[in-house]
Amino acid sequence: SSQRIPNWPSTTNPVDDPAARLAELRLQRTRIQLQVARARQHPAYLLEAMSMVDEKTGEIFRFHLNDPGNGWYWQREELDRILGNQKLIWLKARQLGLTWLCAAYQMSQCLLKPGTRHLVFRQKEDDAAEIIARQWQLFCSLPEHLRFGVEVITPGKGFEPSLLIELRHPDGRISTIRGMASTERSGHGPTSASVLLDEAGRIEKLAGIWTAINATVGVTGKVFVISTANGRASAETGEGNFYHLLWLEAEDRGLVPAFCGWQKHPDRDQDWYEHSAE
Secondary structure (H helix, E strand, O other): OOOOOOOOOOOOOHHHOHHHHHHHHHHHHHHHHHHHHHHHHOHHHHHHOOEEEOOOOOOEEEOOOOOOOOOOOHHHHHHHHHHHOOEEEEEEOOOOOHHHHHHHHHHHHHHHOOOOEEEEEEOOHHHHHHHHHHHHHHHHHOOHHHOOOOEEEEOOOOOOOOOEEEEEOOOOOEEEEEEEEOOOOOOOOOOOOEEEEOOHHHOOOHHHHHHHHHHHHOOOOEEEEEEOOOOOEOOOOOOEOHHHHHHHOOHHHOOEEEEEOHHHOOOOOHHHHHHHOO
């Protein structure tokens, strides 16, 4: 008699099913639309989509601006301080990620506000180029839909930026970030949406730059002054380290001061502090 051969179990992948595939594509599109909407609503969501490489360990790390349980969540308060004030000055311990945070904010504004111009100051040109390289890294880490359709003008394809990043938006407007060193002419130029003065305590011509950038940013542009301590100034004579003078006279100069000590780092404790001072 003939033997009936049983049907084999189906091996069809649900993804290969047209209806399932269509449902998956719709879900993916909804997720993308939600990410874009959130990023436009608050830059914290755009910054959280960026990733960076730890320059000491080579490990990839991210911002944690929407996770109160994370040890780095305190940076959200600093981001909110950036959003709520025009001019800020930080006195900080090392390796707290404040430069990364301000650099990422500038990149977010390049993407979210077409046609804006942003400046980065360091004492030396090579140091300024290092910050620009960080911002390029942040941009490249974003998924395509969070680049908002921009076309990279500078750097050219296959190249790394030196002191300039230029992004053309779909409407033709161009956003830029430019790195600058401390010179007699630093800070003079067209209106800028933001200026980052990194390791300001080590910028020799900071006094002249400060005067110039106040005209550059006008009444709406933002200024971020970041540094570790490096010498002192006299409030009576104005002589000495100009960054320290800015810190002493912050309120009179329209700056909101913030101190970020070594305790902010989630991996540091009293034992770390005592051994690091040895």
